Amino acid sequence: MFKEYDVIVVGAGHAGCEAAASAAKMGSSVLLVTMNMHTIAQMSCNPAMGGVAKGQIVREIDALGGQSGIISDKTMIQFRMLNRSKGPAMWSPRCQSDRMMFAQEWRDTMENIPNLDFWQEMIEGLIIKNNRVVGVRTGMGIEIKSKSVVLTNGTFLNGKIHIGEKNFGGGRTGEKAAHGITEQLVELGFESGRMKTGTPPRIDGRSLNWDFMEEQKGDDNPEKFSYTNTPKLTKQRSCYVTYTNEKVHEVLRKGFDKSPMFSGRIKGLGPRYCPSVEDKINRFADKDHHQIFVEPEGWNTVEMYINGFSTSLPEEIQYEALTKIKGFENVKMFRPGYAIEYDFFPPTQLKLTLETHLIENLYFAGQINGTTGYEEAACQGLMAGINAHNKVHEKDEFILKRNEAYIGVLIDDLVNKGTDEPYRMFTSRAEFRTLLRQDNADIRLTVKGYHLGLADENRLERVLYKKETSEKIVKEIKNRKISPDDANGYLEQIGSAMLREKSSFYSILKRPEIDIEHIKTLDNEMAEYLRNFDEEVIEQAVIHVKYESYIEKELLMAEKMSRLEDLNINPNFDYERLHSISIEARQKLKKIKPQTLGQASRISGVSPADISVIMIHLGR
Amino acid sequence: MFKEYDVIVVGAGHAGCEAAASAAKMGSSVLLVTMNMHTIAQMSCNPAMGGVAKGQIVREIDALGGQSGIISDKTMIQFRMLNRSKGPAMWSPRCQSDRMMFAQEWRDTMENIPNLDFWQEMIEGLIIKNNRVVGVRTGMGIEIKSKSVVLTNGTFLNGKIHIGEKNFGGGRTGEKAAHGITEQLVELGFESGRMKTGTPPRIDGRSLNWDFMEEQKGDDNPEKFSYTNTPKLTKQRSCYVTYTNEKVHEVLRKGFDKSPMFSGRIKGLGPRYCPSVEDKINRFADKDHHQIFVEPEGWNTVEMYINGFSTSLPEEIQYEALTKIKGFENVKMFRPGYAIEYDFFPPTQLKLTLETHLIENLYFAGQINGTTGYEEAACQGLMAGINAHNKVHEKDEFILKRNEAYIGVLIDDLVNKGTDEPYRMFTSRAEFRTLLRQDNADIRLTVKGYHLGLADENRLERVLYKKETSEKIVKEIKNRKISPDDANGYLEQIGSAMLREKSSFYSILKRPEIDIEHIKTLDNEMAEYLRNFDEEVIEQAVIHVKYESYIEKELLMAEKMSRLEDLNINPNFDYERLHSISIEARQKLKKIKPQTLGQASRISGVSPADISVIMIHLGR
């Protein structure tokens, strides 16, 4: 009934879709198996993509030739560049999405990929031969063979939904949980754990009084995620901001004794940085209000997502608390919020390719690795899909370094440090965040994507042009000079220090108060010259001028680090010989089998002294 | 958390959506509760609306002010008027739908109805007080009050899915079954039964060889369902026709010993007129091929529905059999076909308003009443919604007679005859099918819809214009005459008998070989006159000219019948007194409590002699 596939992907969430798309586009024959073909790329929680650090990830996925950026662009209803007022390392694209269109667009995209087949069913087990995965077994008992398998089960493995004192099995509201896989993997020697996450109630926008909320419009000049020529938004839908208050908190507190979290019914750890509203008022008891975003679920729907109000308190408490929010007096709910507990596999059991140590050619990606968030899931899917393809076709592993991409940071963190609570990306996790900007993901990654066979010629040309041209512009800005006579009038007018001698535009642009528009006003010829280039390229040049020193500092640091990074460790290296390092370090090293000394240095529990010892044994 | 609603509708299938929409539009406060708001108006089986007799129902729903016609028009990818070559009683509109768009359009429509609220959850019980329903109880235990409840659970009540020897609980593939309601109703004294239906596998259109199939295009000049000004299709997608063959049958027969139907594992009766492919080759063993339609599931998707290949044989048998069909040699399946068994409630327990006899203000509509098909479900939903609203607002019952609408035939059949197998509409079920045409549903029903408060002013004006104008045209055609000299040249040319004397266009148009285009060619003045009217109106006039005698005969018959129909029977009429009628008739009459002598006459088991006895007792 089925041929033997190169790659079988289990689950069609964000991870599964990117995995299947990338492996198929690179030339693998791929089967995507998912429980329900109507829920391909369902956004389980908020209808939004990107955000701080997450937006950078979407840009990176796009730069490599993944789909999430393009699909987000085609289905967004609002776009904002967060943190515009801060340095470019912090600029973070974020969009609201039309939930239905997003899923539909993913489905259309997937159906148009030639090597990609579909099968709708629950997978209940893997077929393993000699510690190597060779296929999957479906709920109906069908065996489908493959050279590799990528598991992306999301929150479905033994998923259990909690609302107040009630709980029931489910992978998402209204959907079944998946059983069998955890049990089999544990039997095979995998360690599994339990995590939880939550979602807010959904409400009827028609029942709200918008006059009492602050409108939050999209950017005036909305950008987008993809470096390709996806269309820009011409109209947008607004979100609204409101706040909880003491009355809301009071009502919520009434439900605490029935809370599945506070009562200990939920064992799994939740995302600390995406806490439920009860968590927030519990942990920050002194704060008398918390912000809430009311976000539309699509272009036309009246359904609203209440960002900031994730909760698993009893539904009548949720309702009563909502009615105490300004503008929510007559609120009507569509469904209550809930918490969900699910199995995950501590990611220290993975290689940097996302292949498991225990079972060859078996890859894990997404929430199953203890992460949270669509973007975190999607990028793992992309990487697992690439590596599964490469392994099957005897090509090199594809690993991104911490100084190359947030994706590199994420996977390096997961594999080396593991995670106790749902792992979410932050800019603070990246040592080199001035290098890992949203504006240069293409410059960092598209050449790689091209060599993988994922990013097409067109992308390559675009990025080469952007790189060369922005460098040219920087050079030009450095070369061209202006005299005090010509400059000082305008500089005085805008309150910037006057020149004493002929100076390069470079030195002027470096001033914090000066932007490229000032330069254009200052000098007609510069204005004329710059008119030849589009905004994106000029922006790239400006960032390089303004942040050159930061960038260079980080480049230096990265280079230092990469010396360790270039020292490979044989996977069969015998750590037992190293009597002088701590037992904990020895155990971790044996388990994680770091591929480089750099990776070894980041394993939690491995000290700099331990690294020196290993270095000596490596003969350095 | 909830106010008391006028009407709660349980289930958002075709029946539930029409019910909720109609009651809300008429002014009731309505809550629609459904298990998953992402599956509102999901087409469970084939992506198509209408067809023989079913298309007439959609037109009737539309004429009354329901939604199904409008939504079908907005989301169709192909339209055909079936049986165009037969008389107008047989003309039946049918469309292929974009499955996703259809559901999305329904959802948008519902969200824009002011009095309509939503709640996503499974309903597990009803709240009953003094044999009257006063609300529902959800899976989480929330009690929601209402003055009436419409149950439209479709195939979900204790739904059980079968594929070969495997079976599992589910209301549709990938969706949960609903429990609790049947059990409670049975406890309350309801009789419940078990039925089954089936669906074919879904396949990947990219794996088919279209060259070996016949293309079936949409109509050249596609019409539509709604009498309102919904847009007409400007492009269409084709379906394809192919056939099973002996090899296919051979493979299928290999699976018979594992068939859940033949082995007796499925207890419920299936739809005789929509049989599974294994049923077909079993019952018609002499036929060496059966027709198969390959129907696209939407504008862009590669997913194909294989109409005519419904099956619950083991999935590998399904697959192997498919590969033996011409053009299917390399077929890839997305998921296998399956059969589903579910609870229904014999509809003899209902009044003609679809209210149950046992529990006041409780209505049943759709598949729960033993019917099959979206159209059958939708029209029941509409009628139940109307009647629930009217009852709550102390307005008259709304019942359609057998000579007024297929909807009337359907409900009358269900209530009086009951059904052992899934009931599907056919033109043969209607005694007055020349009256119940697809072209005049508006003339038959829109005035009623207007008085109900469902069809708007605009619709009323349109229909009054159509009626008056078409009558005027008939009169004109009767009045205007043409001389042999003017006519015979052309008549001879087109092979129609020549005139002997000056004759009316009426007499000429009545000839089978003559259509209105001929009349226009025959006479410039007629052509000029007709140019003032649009096609729909002219067609109406032509039908009246050509089929006048049939129409009048049926009108006469209907009048005769309606004499019995007008004789009301007191619901408390004591049938026990009637010793001279059969025991069976007495029991049935006591149970069904016919509202008129006409209805009594149609109860299966009640003889004409019995009717005479009752008539005497009624004092006639």
Ligand SMILES: Cc1cc2nc3c(=O)[nH]c(=O)nc-3n(C[C@H](O)[C@H](O)[C@H](O)COP(=O)(O)OP(=O)(O)OC[C@H]3O[C@@H](n4cnc5c(N)ncnc54)[C@H](O)[C@@H]3O)c2cc1C
């Ligand atoms: C209630 C809830 C609240 C959340 N809240 C947040 C939040 O506040 N912030 C945040 O960043 N993230 C949140 N998330 C997480 C976010 O939804 C996930 O991180 C993201 O969807 C994970 O993507 P994934 O591809 O790993 O898995 P998912 O999107 O969960 O997709 C898993 C897919 O696998 C399929 N599947 C599972 N098991 C099987 C099987 N055995 N056989 C076949 N198919 C299978 C499923 O049908 C599904 O298609 C929340 C998730 C949920 C459910």
Ligand SMILES: Cc1cc2nc3c(=O)[nH]c(=O)nc-3n(C[C@H](O)[C@H](O)[C@H](O)COP(=O)(O)OP(=O)(O)OC[C@H]3O[C@@H](n4cnc5c(N)ncnc54)[C@H](O)[C@@H]3O)c2cc1C
């Ligand atoms: C596998 C299959 C094959 C079919 N094949 C054919 C065919 O070949 N030809 C044909 O004409 N028809 C066929 N049908 C029938 C057709 O789908 C139905 O007639 C039609 O959908 C019935 O509409 P409905 O509104 O009564 O119920 P459904 O469309 O089944 O909708 C029921 C709704 O109620 C909800 N629901 C159920 N129980 C609860 C509860 N307790 N609480 C809350 N919500 C609830 C469900 O989520 C769903 O939204 C098939 C159906 C199935 C499932």
